[in-house]
Amino acid sequence: MPGILILDDDPDVALAARLALRRLASIAVRQAPGELAAVLDEMQPDVLLLDMNFSPGASDGAQGLALLREVVARQGQAVAPAVVVMTAYAEVELAVQALKSGAVDFITKPWTNERLVACVQAALARRAPPPAAGELLGDSAAMQSLRAQIAQVGASEASVLVLGENGVGKELVARALHGASSRAGGPLLAVDMGSLPEALVESELFGHKRGSFTDARESRPGRFVAAAGGTLFLDEIGNLPLAQQAKLLAALERREITPVGSDRPVPVDVRVLAATNVPEAELFDARRFRPDLLYRLNTVVLRVPPLRERGAGDIVRLLRHYLAHFAAGRPARDVDADALARLTAYRWPGNVRELRQACERATLLARGPVFTWADFGLVAPTALAPEAPTLDLEQRERDAVQAALAQAGGNISQAARLLGVSRAALYRRLDKHGL
Numbered sequence: 444m445p446g447i448l449i450l451d452d453d454p455d456v457a458l459a460a461r462l463a464l465r466r467l468a469s470i471a472v473r474q475a476p477g478e479l480a481a482v483l484d485e486m487q488p489d490v491l492l493l494d495m496n497f498s499p500g501a502s503d504g505a506q507g508l509a510l511l512r513e514v515v516a517r518q519g520q521a522v523a524p525a526v527v528v529m530t531a532y533a534e535v536e537l538a539v540q541a542l543k544s545g546a547v548d549f550i551t552k553p554w555t556n557e558r559l560v561a562c563v564q565a566a567l568a569r570r571a572p573p574p575a576a577g578e579l580l581g582d583s584a585a586m587q588s589l590r591a592q593i594a595q596v597g598a599s600e601a602s603v604l605v606l607g608e609n610g611v612g613k614e615l616v617a618r619a620l621h622g623a624s625s626r627a628g629g630p631l632l633a634v635d636m637g638s639l640p641e642a643l644v645e646s647e648l649f650g651h652k653r654g655s656f657t658d659a660r661e662s663r664p665g666r667f668v669a670a671a672g673g674t675l676f677l678d679e680i681g682n683l684p685l686a687q688q689a690k691l692l693a694a695l696e697r698r699e700i701t702p703v704g705s706d707r708p709v710p711v712d713v714r715v716l717a718a719t720n721v722p723e724a725e726l727f728d729a730r731r732f733r734p735d736l737l738y739r740l741n742t743v744v745l746r747v748p749p750l751r752e753r754g755a756g757d758i759v760r761l762l763r764h765y766l767a768h769f770a771a772g773r774p775a776r777d778v779d780a781d782a783l784a785r786l787t788a789y790r791w792p793g794n795v796r797e798l799r800q801a802c803e804r805a806t807l808l809a810r811g812p813v814f815t816w817a818d819f820g821l822v823a824p825t826a827l828a829p830e831a832p833t834l835d836l837e838q839r840e841r842d843a844v845q846a847a848l849a850q851a852g853g854n855i856s857q858a859a860r861l862l863g864v865s866r867a868a869l870y871r872r873l874d875k876h877g878l
């Protein structure tokens with residue numbers, strides 16, 4: 444189970460957060476900032492929920508920022524948690540500074556539990572960037588071409604739409620684009636549209652005025668304002684409901700937003716990058732995605748290839764990288780020849796994220812002197828000879844179902860959509876294949 448550490452000197456706030464988050468992860472609470480380093484070493488949490496002020500009367504957030512920098516500095520040496528900072532509602536500047544300093548997100552107090560859970564879930568999903576953050580590994584022709592395109596369009600202000608299956612590295616591409624731009628000194632704010640409850644999308648993006656709806660006890664700046672001077676990365680844009688798409692389009696066209704409950708538009712200065720795992724053909728389905736918004740977002744389209752199309756060289760490079768990463772300073776064990784052959788022939792339906800997890804699992808659980816195929820815990824059958832795939836229809840159906848489930852992270856509705864069948868039809872096939 445993942446771990447969350449809450450560091451807040453107010454026991455009531457810490458308790459409220461603990462109760463809201465207890466289903467997501469195992470939770471530890473600390474009140475004294477002096478304990479942070481020790482508890483990070485001992486617990487190795489995936490997410491740190493960090494208060495910004497600890498001394499009585501302090502309100503400038505300097506303590507929180509210093510702690511945040513300490514945590515971010517650990518990313519060079521060890522796995523460090525993704526940090527979500529907690530700020531008071533009026534502290535937009537502080538939230539922006541925290542994002543610039545490496546926090547993955549911020550949440551304003553008082554929060555709604557729904558919002559806190561969505562925010563921490565997104566941080567958990569993105570936890571622990573690789574040590575060389577932003578570095579897109581791989582020397583295949585496809586990756587070289589991708590890097591060249593990033594260098595070419597990174598410096599411009601163009602909107603870029605990043606396409607690719609789950610786990611191929613779309614967020615890493617967005618980070619590289621931001622890093623190559625003149626906005627690199629500003630924040631890069633990622634918003635996972637997939638994890639936002641529909642009712643909150645608008646207030647999340649554009650902010651809201653106090654009293655504009657039942658839970659809006661205080662005014663809150665939206666993501667467009669928080670990312671000012673930097674880049675806003677709209678992840679899983681394919682999940683944005685049509686009504687909100689119209690509002691996003693208006694904001695992009697006018698370069699201004701209107702907070703919920705306000706009638707005064709506010710100018711915004713952000714570069715927008717977007718990503719989706721929806722296949723290109725479906726993206727142009729107007730029932731799902733407004734074409735005018737699509738044309739706004741896709742000035743440049745970058746396609747991140749699935750790992751299986753990058754060739755064995757890239758797979759081996761990534762295996763070495765992540766096995767060394769999880770060995771955390773100790774020499775990484777070798778992978779035996781049989782395992783290497785199977786790993787390079789494996790289809791990696793969950794792409795680089797799946798490979799990274801397989802390396803973490805192997806490092807944690809393997810007992811022998813070298814890694815074997817079983818250590819990686821990859822259950823789907825591997826095609827040892829991918830150039831001659833089986834033509835057995837039953838087997839192919841079974842493979843497709845397994846791949847769709849892996850790609851959808853076990854989500855039945857999404858897997859059914861990937862396969863182009865109804866949920867009921869997918870259940871029948873799961874039953875038929877004993878999956």
Ligand SMILES: Nc1ncnc2c1ncn2[C@@H]1O[C@H](COP(=O)(O)OP(=O)(O)OP(=O)(O)O)[C@@H](O)[C@H]1O
Nearest residue numbers: 573578579580608609610611612613614615795796
């Ligand atoms: N080329 C690469 N080199 C090194 N690490 C990579 C590469 N591509 C992806 N990763 C790592 O794989 C994981 C998944 O990458 P990322 O989150 O960018 O994928 P994504 O396409 O945005 O996924 P999703 O569609 O699920 O949001 C991250 O840990 C990322 O650092």
